[in-house]
Amino acid sequence: MRILVVEDDRTTADYIADGLRREGHAVDALAQGRDALVRATTEDYDVLVVDRMLPGLDGLSLVKALRAARVATPVLFLTSLGGVDDRIEGLNAGGDDYLVKPFAFGELSARVAALARRPRMQEAVTELVAGDLRMDLLARRVTRAGQEIDLLPREFALLEQLLRRKGRVLTRTMLLESVWDIRFDPQTNVVETHVSRLRAKIDKPFETELIKTVRGAGYRIEG
Amino acid sequence: MRILVVEDDRTTADYIADGLRREGHAVDALAQGRDALVRATTEDYDVLVVDRMLPGLDGLSLVKALRAARVATPVLFLTSLGGVDDRIEGLNAGGDDYLVKPFAFGELSARVAALARRPRMQEAVTELVAGDLRMDLLARRVTRAGQEIDLLPREFALLEQLLRRKGRVLTRTMLLESVWDIRFDPQTNVVETHVSRLRAKIDKPFETELIKTVRGAGYRIEG
DNA sequence: AGATCGCGATGCGCATCCTTGTGGTGGAAG
DNA sequence: CTTCCACCACAAGGATGCGCATCGCGATCT
Numbered sequence: 001m002r003i004l005v006v007e008d009d010r011t012t013a014d015y016i017a018d019g020l021r022r023e024g025h026a027v028d029a030l031a032q033g034r035d036a037l038v039r040a041t042t043e044d045y046d047v048l049v050v051d052r053m054l055p056g057l058d059g060l061s062l063v064k065a066l067r068a069a070r071v072a073t074p075v076l077f078l079t080s081l082g083g084v085d086d087r088i089e090g091l092n093a094g095g096d097d098y099l100v101k102p103f104a105f106g107e108l109s110a111r112v113a114a115l116a117r118r119p120r121m122q123e124a125v126t127e128l129v130a131g132d133l134r135m136d137l138l139a140r141r142v143t144r145a146g147q148e149i150d151l152l153p154r155e156f157a158l159l160e161q162l163l164r165r166k167g168r169v170l171t172r173t174m175l176l177e178s179v180w181d182i183r184f185d186p187q188t189n190v191v192e193t194h195v196s197r198l199r200a201k202i203d204k205p206f207e208t209e210l211i212k213t214v215r216g217a218g219y220r221i222e223g
Numbered sequence: 224m225r226i227l228v229v230e231d232d233r234t235t236a237d238y239i240a241d242g243l244r245r246e247g248h249a250v251d252a253l254a255q256g257r258d259a260l261v262r263a264t265t266e267d268y269d270v271l272v273v274d275r276m277l278p279g280l281d282g283l284s285l286v287k288a289l290r291a292a293r294v295a296t297p298v299l300f301l302t303s304l305g306g307v308d309d310r311i312e313g314l315n316a317g318g319d320d321y322l323v324k325p326f327a328f329g330e331l332s333a334r335v336a337a338l339a340r341r342p343r344m345q346e347a348v349t350e351l352v353a354g355d356l357r358m359d360l361l362a363r364r365v366t367r368a369g370q371e372i373d374l375l376p377r378e379f380a381l382l383e384q385l386l387r388r389k390g391r392v393l394t395r396t397m398l399l400e401s402v403w404d405i406r407f408d409p410q411t412n413v414v415e416t417h418v419s420r421l422r423a424k425i426d427k428p429f430e431t432e433l434i435k436t437v438r439g440a441g442y443r444i445e446g
Numbered sequence: 447a448g449a450t451c452g453c454g455a456t457g458c459g460c461a462t463c464c465t466t467g468t469g470g471t472g473g474a475a476g
Numbered sequence: 477c478t479t480c481c482a483c484c485a486c487a488a489g490g491a492t493g494c495g496c497a498t499c500g501c502g503a504t505c506t
Binding site: 375376377411412413416417420438439 | 454455456457458459464465
């Protein structure tokens with residue numbers, strides 16, 4: 001499989017490129033958006049892995065330009081947290097999926113494979129589902145049993161993470177990283193607090209509870 | 224196939240025009256942007272081949288003007304080397320493809336054919352609808368529940384963007400870019416202000432509200 | 447033709463409301 | 477009985493919306 005990685009941070013770029021090569025893919029890596037635009041339009045890749053922040057031409061503009069030039073290669077965005085706007089814009093701009101740094105390599109690998117596998121020119125990963133709960137990332141809307149639920153930004157981000165790793169346990173530390181961008185471990189109980197608030201909205205009013213507590217570990221949402 | 228070539232350099236213009244004629248196309252050639260604007264709006268071409276640098280009215284402005292006038296004829300830009308930025312700018316302006324000089328004639332021919340072949344992208348999107356709200360782009364009229372509403376230019380542009388991406392969230396950043404043409408992020412709240420005014424006209428007087436605020440993200444109009 | 451006037455459109459400042467993290471307390475699980 | 481988790485109330489900070497001043501344009505009069 002041919003993969004182009006566009007990432008200006010050398011360490012991250014190597015980390016990704018080496019990992020993917022070890023899995024048997026042909027990987028090219030570039031640091032500049034401009035270079036990537038040229039390369040991606042001339043060569044034929046199966047997947048592009050693109051950092052949102054790039055020198056020269058940022059990732060978003062790069063993908064916009066590619067789409068405008070009718071290059072339909074699936075794109076996986078790497079976004080360094082936070083920017084809720086960033087993610088929405090990324091998806092709207094024609095990104096097909098995104099991954100919030102920091103991420104586990106296995107995660108990246110799985111997403112890349114998923115992107116390459118699915119038929120081209122498809123709509124992005126736009127909807128996450130668990131049971132009768134649906135989350136539409138572009139509309140930024142959540143419904144359960146057909147009923148609309150509105151969530152605050154933090155609640156939304158939290159639920160999104162849980163849904164993206166549906167079936168797996170997310171530790172407090174992982175959630176602090178991906179939702180709050182806190183890498184060290186301060187004495188805080190934000191996670192518990194927000195899980196509680198989230199439950200009040202998506203579990204309490206319904207029959208079955210989706211968010212399970214895993215004592216001593218973290219939380220998990222059912223497949 | 225009818226093709227209009229807009230290029231001020233006589234040698235290049237002849238090179239292109241003759242080549243295309245030899246392939247059996249009907250080719251007109253003009254040297255001035257202004258002439259091209261008139262011709263392209265009155266005659267019916269399959270493809271325009273436009274140089275970026277033109278005397279009088281440059282290629283970029285020409286295409287912007289055409290798009291504003293709802294002329295959807297596909298455009299192939301000719302740009303003189305290098306300027307990757309130019310390419311992006313051109314694509315944003317509504318150009319459909321790019322060719323960097325110097326180029327091989329075969330390349331040009333192939334791109335022109337590709338442009339003509341593909342289904343018209345912006346075909347006759349003349350009316351935007353959401354619920355009982357209708358926007359007629361040509362007449363520049365908006366009605367809701369059969370009642371005419373008049374909007375100021377900014378309000379109209381804002382509503383148009385929201386309708387074009389109906390069902391998705393548009394962030395403040397995206398709106399600043401598409402409605403105000405502001406690419407950096409100034410400390411301004413124009414978006415909120417105008418959304419407020421727009422609501423006063425299209426939502427307040429009616430039962431259901433169409434424009435939803437998505438806290439922390441942006442605005443969305445219902446599908 | 448030029449200058450002045452008046453009105454409407456636009457963006458900014460500020461008040462308001464909402465969101466979110468903290469600390470504390472009670473309760474459940476092991 | 478201890479530890480971990482759920483939930484509550486509160487305060488601070490941030491996001492949002494509305495009134496007001498300004499700017500620009502077109503009309504009118506000289």
